[in-house]
Every structure is written in C-alpha cells, then in structure tokens.
Amino acid sequence: IIKLEDVKKNYYLGKTEVPALRGVNFEIDKGDFISIVGPSGSGKSTILNLLGCIDVPTAGTVIIDGTVTNDLPEKQLTAIRRNTIGFIFQSFNLLPTLNVVENIEFPMLLKQGNKSLRVKGESKEFIDFLIEEVGLKGREKHKPNELSGGQRQRVAIARALSTKPRIVLADEPTANLDSKTGEEIIDLMKKINRDLDTTFIFSTHDQTIVDIADHIIRLKDGEVVENRKIN
Amino acid sequence: IIKLEDVKKNYYLGKTEVPALRGVNFEIDKGDFISIVGPSGSGKSTILNLLGCIDVPTAGTVIIDGTVTNDLPEKQLTAIRRNTIGFIFQSFNLLPTLNVVENIEFPMLLKQGNKSLRVKGESKEFIDFLIEEVGLKGREKHKPNELSGGQRQRVAIARALSTKPRIVLADEPTANLDSKTGEEIIDLMKKINRDLDTTFIFSTHDQTIVDIADHIIRLKDGEVVENRKIN
Ligand SMILES: Nc1ncnc2c1ncn2[C@@H]1O[C@H](COP(=O)(O)OP(=O)(O)OP(=O)(O)O)[C@@H](O)[C@H]1O
Numbered sequence A, B: 001i002i003k004l005e006d007v008k009k010n011y012y013l014g015k016t017e018v019p020a021l022r023g024v025n026f027e028i029d030k031g032d033f034i035s036i037v038g039p040s041g042s043g044k045s046t047i048l049n050l051l052g053c054i055d056v057p058t059a060g061t062v063i064i065d066g067t068v069t070n071d072l073p074e075k076q077l078t079a080i081r082r083n084t085i086g087f088i089f090q091s092f093n094l095l096p097t098l099n100v101v102e103n104i105e106f107p108m109l110l111k112q113g114n115k116s117l118r119v120k121g122e123s124k125e126f127i128d129f130l131i132e133e134v135g136l137k138g139r140e141k142h143k144p145n146e147l148s149g150g151q152r153q154r155v156a157i158a159r160a161l162s163t164k165p166r167i168v169l170a171d172e173p174t175a176n177l178d179s180k181t182g183e184e185i186i187d188l189m190k191k192i193n194r195d196l197d198t199t200f201i202f203s204t205h206d207q208t209i210v211d212i213a214d215h216i217i218r219l220k221d222g223e224v225v226e227n228r229k230i231n
C-alpha cells in the first residue's frame, strides 16, 4: 500500500544542507503493523511526514495507495490526507480552543463528502467508544491546557482513529504514557488493525510496540539499516 | 531540602472541581536522586509545578530550602525559580525565535546578579560541554522547529542544567529519546548529582531512571501510595 523508492530529504539552514534522509527504500503492505525505530534524529518523523503527505521528498518517489505523491497539487494531497490517513503527531498538535470531544470529531467534519456540521449516529457512537478506550471518559469538556501530557497524547490518538482511516501514522504515540496505559492503547490499535485491516505505521522508542509489530524498519543517520518481516 | 505537608490541588472547570492532588506528604533530602512515578493523569506534573513555584497549592504547605512558598509575593517566587531551580518541562517550552545555544544560555542571563548580556568564560565552556554531552554538537544554530522531537527535549535538558541549579525538576525528560540517548542523559545527570550535590526530582515512565533513583515516590489518583528510599 506504500512504497518509498530511493527517497532523499534535505533541509536547509541558511546555506548549510542537513541531509535528514539519504536514500530510503521500503515497501509496506496493506494491514501491516510496522514499527520504524532508530536513535533520536535518525529521520523517523521525517519519513512519517512524507508518508502523511505533509512534506515532499527532495528526491526519490513516494507512492501511496498506487498514487505517486511527489508532484501532486496541494488540493489532491489534502484529499489524500483527509480521506486515507490518520496522523498522531509527536507533539500532538491539538486545537487549543476546542475541547476533547471537539478535537476528536474535527477530522470527521473535514472528511470529503461530509455535508453536515454535526457528528451523529454511528459516528458519534464510535467516538464515545474511542474516548472510553483511551481512558478519557469524564474529561470530554477539558481543553488541551486542562489535561496532563499523557491525556493530550490520548486525545491525539483518538482523533487519528476517529475517521477509521486506511493508514494510521503514529509518531511516538506512547512517549508520554505509563506502561499500563500504553499497553491498553496498543491493544486498541491491534484490535482495529485486525478488525478493519487498517495499516499502522509507528515511529517509536517503545520496545512493547516493537515486540508486537510484524514488520520492523530500523533507521540510522537517515538510512535504512534493517528491514525485517516477522510473520 | 523540600517538604510537602498535606498538599492539595484542585483545578476548576466551570463549576466542576477536578482534584488533581488529594493530600500529598513527603520530604526530599539535599542531593536526592528521586523518581515520582504513576499512571498518566495521577498528578506528577502538578507536583513538579508546585515544587517549581509555577503554581500554588489549594491547601497544605510547600517548603523549599527552608522557605514556605505558599503566600510569597510573585517577585520572590520568581527569584527562587531563577536562582535555585532548573526545570525540564514535559512539553519543552523552548523559545521559538532563539536557536539551540541561545535557548540554553537564556536562564543564565536571567539569573539574579548577572549584569552582563553575554555569556563568557567558564559559563560559556560549561554550555559547550552540555551541548556536547546531550549530543547536539553541530546543531547549535538550529531553531526548535528545525530539530527532531528528541533534539528539542535535549535542548530543554541542557537549558535546565546550564545555571547549575541546586534543584533540577525533570518532567519526563527521556520520553522522546531512544534508550541509548536516554541512558547517556541519565548518566550525565547522575554525574552532576554526584559532583555538584544537585538534587534531581524526576517525573517519569522510564524504568531506567526508576532503577537508578535512590528514592521512589509512587502516585495514584493524586495520592502517594508508596514512598521508598533505597540507600
Ligand atoms: N488546568 C487544568 N484544569 C483542569 N484539570 C487539570 C488541569 N491540569 C491538569 N488537570 C488534571 O489534573 C490531573 C493531573 O494532571 P497531571 O498533569 O499532574 O498528571 P500527570 O501525572 O503529569 O500525567 P501524565 O503522565 O499524563 O503527564 C489530570 O487528571 C488532569 O486532567
């Protein structure tokens, strides 16, 4: 469902070139539960941003669900992001003026073909289910600055899952969670992966996620140094 | 060096009362290397904010270095924060317009009695030492949005250590770091703890820090359920 072909990404600091990815190649199958691991600064978030169509490579090709995304116009990239992908950001990126429920519902309202400004029926039930599963029942009316670090992370997680996207990109989703809460979140994702055949791509330092993944890609200094399937 | 006596903290959401701390008691000795552990939402950051004089308790007494902080005027609280305490925030709180070096130097320029607007001599050497120790050599000119999540966390760590404060409060300092980088950071802190008798208070989910700590306080729903010294 995803293919990276010789992908390079350079950032520029004034005249200095910072090579974040130096030629990355791998394939991800539909329904994969895959972890991308590697030291801090090795390029994990950069890869997720390319997969999430939030950024474009400096060189090489990114192919998502059969479509080459490199030169797509912004309008089409936005459509892919909204209809295919759920993103859990490393720094959460919640909307500060919206409360927990409103933050989780937001992507649903943005989704193409959604003509209503309200979330009702089965969609509303699924959101209530997610709020309970991530342990935030009773905190629905809190705004992000009225939540603990781990609670904000869990809102970001529920938000990414709320539209039942085909691909979930999770950037260190358990970094701010104690091991018990983290395990509950991972079990939830495993369940969704099995029931809905959702593809999960994690960037993580959490050995618990790595142990459950069926495919591991290891990065070092912007290069893939290991690519191992575990079925 | 620190004492909490029956400390309570309530937040208010409209009319709803959210009891974050329900009566917390403990003492911390000078030079302690102590970890505060507990599930997400159990009150760890709230305690650190009270110890860091960023917040005041709803009830009970917070005593820092012999001084009761509850009813101090803002001017004195600011003086304690700047001269005694180094704080590593859970969400980093770096200044977005300053680069790595400028962010790390900033508390040094704020410190009472510091008449100069430049960091020179032995202070400058210590900052260069910290930048190397946290693995950010070569990244001095990057701004926060030009750094990875773990790199930002390491800038926050170096910044908190740069004034050689008597007490360091670290809120999940390794959450965004791979285990190897995290261990290097913890070794650096252990070294500073031994050489300068700095008191370190961690809120953490990282078992590696818990294993090295000589004092563990466990929280659950805003209460202390375990308080164990390990010398
Ligand atoms: N400004 C606020 N208004 C209302 N409730 C708040 C506010 N800040 C924190 N809380 C609540 O207080 C409780 C304790 O929060 P705290 O941030 O101390 O938890 P924590 O142990 O640091 O959690 P984590 O491990 O997720 O960072 C949480 O349940 C949170 O929802």
Ligand SMILES: Nc1ncnc2c1ncn2[C@@H]1O[C@H](COP(=O)(O)OP(=O)(O)OP(=O)(O)O)[C@@H](O)[C@H]1O
Residues within 6 Å of the ligand: A011, A012, A013, A018, A019, A020, A038, A039, A040, A041, A042, A043, A044, A045, A046, A047, A090, B139, B145, B146, B147, B148, B149, B150, B151, B176, B177, B178
């Ligand atoms: N906008 C930018 N400008 C310059 N350099 C950047 C920028 N964004 C990232 N980098 C650099 O690219 C490299 C890869 O960053 P990336 O965020 O992908 O790392 P990461 O593996 O996610 O790290 P972490 O585990 O710390 O989150 C880092 O060395 C970082 O300094």
Ligand SMILES: [Mg+2]
Residues within 6 Å of the ligand: A044, A045, A046, A090, A171, A203, B148, B149, B150
């Ligand atoms: Mg990252």
Ligand SMILES: [Mg+2]
Residues within 6 Å of the ligand: A148, A149, A150, B044, B045, B046, B090, B171, B203
């Ligand atoms: Mg916290």
